[in-house]
Amino acid sequence: MMVRPARDTELEAIRKVHLAAFGDDERETVACLACELQSNTSDPRHLGLVAEEQAVIVGHVMFSPVSVEGDDRILGFILAPLAVSPPRQGAGIGTLLVTEGIRILSGSRANIVFVYGDPAYYGRFGFRRETAEGFTPPHPLTYPDGWLALRTNDARPLPDAAGISCVPPLDRPELW
Ligand SMILES: CC(C)(COP(=O)(O)OP(=O)(O)OC[C@H]1O[C@@H](n2cnc3c(N)ncnc32)[C@H](O)[C@@H]1OP(=O)(O)O)[C@@H](O)C(=O)NCCC(=O)NCCS
Known part of the structure; x- marks a missing residue:
């Protein structure tokens, strides 16, 4: 199994992973979100990773940039969405996707990564x-x-309070 950056040609495989992983009430919305974010190749700050096993894509995670109101020097990201194909869940693939993403973002001097998800999972x-x-x-x-964050370095002090803005595909009330 290998975790690597997603390619532009892999949108259909990525869509399938999200459709299979999420429940009926959200699968179409999340799969659509994943593809919209993944196709935003004009912004190099987007980071999409896939997990590949025997030439099949079995997992996908997306990190997109966020702005922190009042300080445009803070480099922030949000992790969303994350999915692993149901037959391959529980084998450490989600963990590898998240840890590899955090490793890459930390190396690119990200200051903070947000996620809106299950604290029991993302807490680890x-x-x-x-x-x-x-x-x-x-x-x-x-x-x-479910509103959580991880400091990836302490190079910049963070404000005590600030609004977060996200990229347009995530900027929809129904996703929050
Ligand atoms: C959540 C998900 C990405 C995890 O991927 P995975 O490859 O199965 O995860 P890993 O194998 O790395 O880790 C599995 C561990 O996470 C736990 N776990 C999985 N989903 C969890 C959840 N929602 N809450 C708490 N723990 C969870 C498992 O119980 C397992 O625990 P263990 O290591 O103690 O046995 C995957 O289950 C999935 O695609 N779920 C459906 C989509 C989804 O919920 N995405 C996340 C949105 S916030």
Whole structure:
């Protein structure tokens, strides 16, 4: 199994992974989001990774840039979405996708990575509610406990409170 940057030609395979992994109520929305973010190749700050096994894509994660209101020198990202093909779940693929993404972003001097997800899962990578506290997400949250963040370096002090803006595909109230 290998984790590597996604290619422009792999949108259909990426879409299939998300369609298979998510439940009926969200699969179309998330698959569409994943493809929209992944096709935004005009912005080099987007990072999409796939997990490939025997020439088949079995996992995908996307990191896109966010702006922190009041300080455009802070380099922030948000992890969304993440999916692993159901038959391959529980084999460490999600962990590899997330840790490789964080490793790459840390190397590119990212200061903070946000995620809106299950604290029980993302907590294992160091994402914490306390770290996200004070940062207002782009839209009101259905599950406020899922708003988490991870500091990837301390090179820049962060404000005590600031609004976060995201890229257009994520800037939809129904995703939050
Ligand atoms: C969440 C997901 C990406 C994890 O990928 P994975 O390859 O199965 O994850 P890993 O094998 O690296 O880790 C599996 C571990 O995570 C745990 N886990 C998986 N989903 C979890 C969740 N929602 N909450 C808490 N723990 C979770 C498993 O119980 C397992 O625990 P263990 O290591 O103690 O046995 C995958 O299950 C998936 O695609 N789920 C559907 C889509 C989804 O929910 N995406 C995340 C949106 S926030």
